[in-house]
Amino acid sequence: MPTHFKIAFCFVAFTLAGAAFAGTPADKPERIRGEIVSFAGNALKVHRRSGDTVTIDMQQSAGVNAVKAIQLADIKPGSYVGAAAIPGPDGKLTAREVLVFPEAARGTGEGHYAWDLGANSTMTNANVDTVVQSTSGRDLTLSYKGGSNTINVPANVPVVTLIPATRAELIAGKKVFVVAIPKTSSTFDGKLVVVEKDGVAPPM
Template identity: 55%
Template sequence: MLESISRIRHHLYPPHTPEITITQAARGTAEGHFPYDFGSNSTMTNANIVSMVTGSDRRELNLAYKGGNIQVTVPENVPVVTPVPASRTDLIPGKKVFLVVTPTETNMYDAHVVFVEKNGVAPQF
């Protein structure tokens, strides 16, 4: 089944991104097209790029994931971001962050993943 949707944000994770390591054994574990909590009728797609066509005002991506594929329109005004290495010195007051955390027994939080604004580019989550 081929669906077609339009994106308001898009993340590209190149192969071998040090911050996001996916072993071959784990590849495909989170692949798919799912409802998402960003807003009404929002979805998340975890997939591989099969092909891309660039037009004057948008990009068309053909994505494949375990069990399906989808065609995605990415308008030119949509940010396309890729994680880059950062350090603790990038965590300063006023920077935008996105964290994946779990609560502890002492009402604190343990961070498992931290994305921080760098060179003026804020996390797009």
């Protein structure tokens, strides 16, 4: 399968974890962040930030990507990004991380919705209209169907893009971001794993 199709497939799963999900609560994808304990057969064990360890069933259809660090200056008008942000006292959104999507994934999860990377955090997947230098980084004006946001991206915020990865990279000690559907309280059906590579951990 060509690389861009593999990445695009992974983004389908990524989208499931973003916008509102219409299925039953039991089918609702969860975002799992933590560190790999082990990977054997199809069983990926992850120690979550919350302190518990869960088992994720990684069938062959589950996608695996890694993240590559890029520069804030790489974000240009016309880029398609996903920006997790939190509101400041003045209501202005400040980014916690920015994911620059490959062009093949333009339109993925488009919109502005609640996220779980801190209190009151949101995710905006949108096109970059303008980039303006500010005293605290850069201000991105983002537009999506139905609205627009301006998000400040401080210079020290992680900016990454997704690159292909393999299951051979799912080794103990690596940080991961997983999109999965719960089967029991401690087991999940894995849809997407984004794994640490070359010391760059998924910031999502």
